[in-house]
Amino acid sequence: MGVKISKYIILLCFISLISGSLGSPADMPKLNKGKKWNIAYYEGGPFSDYAETMRVLVTGLMELGWIDKTELPNYDEEIQMPYWNWLTRCESSYLAFKGKNGFSANWDDKERTLVRERVLGKLKSGSIDLIIAMGTWAGLDLANNGHSVPVLVVSTSDPIKAGIIKSAKDSGYAHVTARVDPNRYKRQIRMFSRIVGFKTLGIAYENTPEGRVYAAMESAEQIAGERGFKLVLCEVIDTNADTAGSDQSCFECYEKLAATCDAVYVTALTCVDRQAKPIADIFRKAGTPSFAMLGSRFVKKGMMLSISSDSGYTALGRYNAAKFGEILNGAEPGDLNQIFEDPLDIAVNMETVRQTGFEMPESILKIATEIHEQ
Numbered sequence: 001m002g003v004k005i006s007k008y009i010i011l012l013c014f015i016s017l018i019s020g021s022l023g024s025p026a027d028m029p030k031l032n033k034g035k036k037w038n039i040a041y042y043e044g045g046p047f048s049d050y051a052e053t054m055r056v057l058v059t060g061l062m063e064l065g066w067i068d069k070t071e072l073p074n075y076d077e078e079i080q081m082p083y084w085n086w087l088t089r090c091e092s093s094y095l096a097f098k099g100k101n102g103f104s105a106n107w108d109d110k111e112r113t114l115v116r117e118r119v120l121g122k123l124k125s126g127s128i129d130l131i132i133a134m135g136t137w138a139g140l141d142l143a144n145n146g147h148s149v150p151v152l153v154v155s156t157s158d159p160i161k162a163g164i165i166k167s168a169k170d171s172g173y174a175h176v177t178a179r180v181d182p183n184r185y186k187r188q189i190r191m192f193s194r195i196v197g198f199k200t201l202g203i204a205y206e207n208t209p210e211g212r213v214y215a216a217m218e219s220a221e222q223i224a225g226e227r228g229f230k231l232v233l234c235e236v237i238d239t240n241a242d243t244a245g246s247d248q249s250c251f252e253c254y255e256k257l258a259a260t261c262d263a264v265y266v267t268a269l270t271c272v273d274r275q276a277k278p279i280a281d282i283f284r285k286a287g288t289p290s291f292a293m294l295g296s297r298f299v300k301k302g303m304m305l306s307i308s309s310d311s312g313y314t315a316l317g318r319y320n321a322a323k324f325g326e327i328l329n330g331a332e333p334g335d336l337n338q339i340f341e342d343p344l345d346i347a348v349n350m351e352t353v354r355q356t357g358f359e360m361p362e363s364i365l366k367i368a369t370e371i372h373e374q
Contacts, residue, residue: 027325029066029094036096037129037328041084042119044137045107045239048273049294051075051082052309053134053155056317058083063318064325067092078273080104101128105137107270108241116141123147130327136210137239139164143176150327153178154320157268158185162213168339177323177333179316181341185216185293189223189265191344192291192305195364200230202257202264202288204250206238214238215267216293232261238269246271254279258286266292266303276301284355296347296370304352308345308369316340345369 031037043050055072062069068091075082081104087097103119105112119141122128130150133142139153143164151173159165159178166172168180189201201224205215212218224231234253240246250271257264264283266272272279272292280302283290292298295309319340327333347370353360365371 026329026331027064027322028329029064029325030329031094032129032328036092036094038096038098038101038127039087040101040103040119040122040128040131041081041097041134042103042115042131042138042142043081043134044105044112045270046078046080046082046104047135047155047268047270048075048078048297049155049268050134051079052295052297052313053316053320054083056313057132057154057320057324058087058317059314060317060319060321061095061324064321066094066321066325078270080106106241107239111241112137112141120146123149130324136162136164136213139178140210143171143173143178145173148175150333151176152320152324152327152333157214157216161218162210165338171334171338174332174334177327177336178338179320179340180338182339183219184342185219186223187342187344188291188293188307189216189220190227191346192263192265192289193223193227193229195305195361196263196289196358198229198262198289200232200261200263202232202234202261203267204234204236204253204257204264204269205267206269207235208239211238214269220265229262232257236269236271238271243270243274247275250275250279251282254282255286258282258288261288263289263291266290266298268294272298276303280352284352287356287358289356289358290352296372299347299349299352299370300372300374302349302352304349304356304358306347307342308347315343348372349374 061067081102084102088099103115105115124147128149133139133151133153134155136156139156139159142151153164165178168182171177203215205211220231234257236249236253237246276298290303292303292306296306297309299306323336346368348368349372351374
């Protein structure tokens, strides 16, 4: 009897392991009454974080079987509607990505108004089964009762503070779900403070409600009070069709902050996305430690510290892909879990450490997930 029970337990464990690797029935692929599901995409404009978010989402959908497995292109820089053109040509027995169902406002306020109306019209037509809302602009434009199409909001700095969703546990809309990490930026700034021990922390930001959210201003203010350092702020022009003007305002701000602050927290700015290397050089020359909010791809370009993207983005892609699958399998988006925390794995650029003249604690190097030498 004992041998039979043991074999039975082993068999159950094996089945559990196999099913776990393939996904759960709640997110496994199926057709929409014999037809493919029509998927749409909407973004505020090109941003490299959107490319990484889409890459790992598509990879997650491949793992679950919604899209046939194949090699993906790798976009390191900002690109309009990342992977959308690729998706329109991908092999899938379950999903349809039509070129006309991809939308971008190109960071232009006037264009945003027109695009938003086109997207909402498309959603009201009944031809779309799920839309990916990429970033804060898209989330704000689609999280409303003007339509009932399921909305998967991804890659937002803080969807609660931005007003996209009501709370971490309740999006406020049955057809909307987002990803929330309530203490994400507090953990980053607290960790940066403990490593560097700065008395003044510089932050460049766009002085708009959305700009303050992108810069995690509320989190920065709270940790500044908690740990007793001073925030030094500099206003930039960022979400603007005039990219040259935006870049120049960024350079001016970061040169000022690098010269007057003990350290700089580099937040979600499109100008940083475009000019990460020359901005990192400003900090290197000034000997000012920097921490990039959005992950290790900026450490590879010269920022001194960030969280590791390798572990965080892979896990995030699986999380978003599972929600995508659950929605198409009948789950109410508003009922899905919205809390997904970034792992606090550290990425370090040692060449920047040396050029900055900062003595990186050996304890940090021992636990760092990524160490870059250039």
